[in-house]
Amino acid sequence: MEHFDFVLIGGGIVGSSLYYKIALAHPEAKIVLLEKESALATHQTGRNSGVIHSGLYYKPGSLKARTCIDGYAQMLDFAQEHGVKHEVCGKVVAALGGIEEAQLETLRLRGAENGLSGIRYLSQEELQEREPYLRATKALMVPQTGIINYADAAEAMLRVGRGAVRLKTEVTGFTLEGVKTTQGEVRGKHIIACAGLQSDRIAQLDGVDAGLRIVPFRGDYYELSLRAQAKVRHLIYPVPDPNFPFLGVHFTRMVHGGVECGPNAVFSFAREGYSKTAFNASDAFAALGYLGTWRLFAKHWRYGLGEYQRAFSKAKFLEALQRLIPTLESSDLQPGRAGIRAQALRPDGSLEDDFVLHQGNRAFHVLNAPSPAATASLAVADEIVRQALT
Ligand SMILES: Cc1cc2nc3c(=O)[nH]c(=O)nc-3n(C[C@H](O)[C@H](O)[C@H](O)COP(=O)(O)OP(=O)(O)OC[C@H]3O[C@@H](n4cnc5c(N)ncnc54)[C@H](O)[C@@H]3O)c2cc1C
Known part of the structure; x- marks a missing residue:
């Protein structure tokens, strides 16, 4: 059986950044990245707004603020050096x-x-x-704010890094010497889990109770018609509601063309189901069987209701956008894609604001890496290496 120095779980931008960083720092090490899907970056990383955030919003001194600012610079350097299309559009x-x-x-x-x-x-x-x-x-x-496609960035990191990538390989448990997967056991010295929407479940398998549960928040996008795209020259954001870690529906120019509007933030009954009516019994049970979810609902029902209305009514979504650009019309909006945020929730119903990294029994876990973790990913990888390997 093959034995690796590093076993990384999850082929999103955080796992990919880590793979790249470890390959650079330990050229002799044997690294494997395990991804349950048949392609990389199919969840948060491939379904986000593609913004390289400047660090405007985050509490000074927090891990989010520090890694966003450092990660911003690293992401631009990486993209420049490895030919990943990006633009600093402000x-x-x-x-x-x-x-x-x-x-x-x-x-x-x-x-x-x-x-x-x-x-x-x-x-x-x-x-x-x-x-x-x-x-x-x-x-x-x-x-400073820029745009990029994070799936392109992740793909480049895995291309430049050196090691093995195993797709369709889902981690289902831990063994004394490694992990159990759907393709058999994979042994390794250092195991690091960057599993996004499944991060609390992987942590549970490792016997970790960090007092957090992942609650999925779907974000729907509309695409602007060609005619309306001319009305957006930079990225345009509203002032966010300070009670939430979401930025409010905004206008984002995409690096490969087009302008997207969104995302809203709606509680989802499926962690990896992207339609408006997606339902997964075990995800719904996990969320609704958690006291924190009900406390969150009780505290923020009015906000939640507004977001639900916007999810099911194009007219309401348009209203939110018209606050910023009043001349937009319904015919300017075409339904677009959706993404689901992995947001950690505490038992008291508060949303965990900072990134959370945690040393478990067999593995090191990334337990909360919502936005701007794509921007911050290379700096988050440095932080993981620092905490997990020293
Ligand atoms: C709608 C939306 C908009 C956003 N906009 C931005 C933005 O503009 N800028 C920004 O910086 N951030 C943004 N974010 C946040 C950003 O996308 C995430 O912070 C980032 O992608 C997290 O990366 P990740 O690698 O942790 O997670 P993911 O990309 O979700 O990757 C986790 C991977 O782990 C795999 N996995 C899970 N369980 C297992 C298992 N058991 N075995 C093997 N593999 C497993 C999954 O299949 C997945 O590929 C946005 C997020 C969303 C949802």
Whole structure:
């Protein structure tokens, strides 16, 4: 039986970044990455907005803030060096009215504290010139923000890194010397799980109880018609609701062309089911059998209801978008894809705000890596190596 130095579970951007980093740092090591699907990056990594976040939103000093800022620079360098298409197109965060203007100022200060240079308010003339269709009483320009396709980035990392990638190989348990998989046992010295939507289940198999449960939040996108695409020149975001780790439906130019609007954030009854009515009994049972989920519902039912309405009503979705670009029409929106966020929830109903890394019994676990973990992935990989191997 083959024996590896490193066994990595999960072929999303976090597992791929780790594979690349370990291959660079330990050229002699034997590495294998195990992925249960028949292709890489089919879940969060291949279904996200493709934004290289600048680090504007995150609590200074948190793992999210530190790795986002470091990971941002590393992602741009990696993309540049390995020919992954990307663009630093900048984004505009738009406030409407006094309350949002105050929240925007808090964001600006937070961005400055996180070391972002060049963020500044646009005058109404500049706004008119840069985003003539955008309605805002105050607008913050964040020039650093970029776009990329993270599935392309993950693919490049695995190409450049050196080791074995095994698709259709689902990890189903741990053994004394490695992991059980659907293709037999794989033995290894260091086992690191980057399993996204399944991360709490892999941790459970390892006997870890970190007091967290993954709750899936689906995000639906619409695509803008060609005619309406001309109304979006940068990325355009609303001021996010400070009570949630979601950014609000926004306009994102995609690196391979087109403009997407979304994603909303709807509780999902299936972790890996992407239609609006997808249902998986064991996922639904896991979420609804958890007290934290009910506490979350009780606290935020109004927000949840709004998101559900937007999920099932194009008119409501359009309304949210028209707050930013009032001239959009229903015919400008075509249904697009959906992604599902793996968000860790605490038993008290609070959403875990930071990334969570945890040393288990047989493996090291990435327990919470929602947005901006794609941006941050190369720096998250450094942090995992630091914590897991020292
Ligand atoms: C709608 C949406 C929009 C987002 N927008 C952005 C953005 O613009 N910018 C940004 O930085 N971040 C964004 N994010 C967040 C980002 O996509 C995630 O943080 C990131 O992709 C997490 O990567 P991952 O490798 O941890 O997870 P994943 O990409 O989900 O990969 C986990 C992998 O593990 C595999 N796996 C699971 N269980 C097993 C098992 N038992 N055995 C083997 N393999 C297994 C899965 O099949 C999967 O391939 C967004 C997320 C969503 C959902």
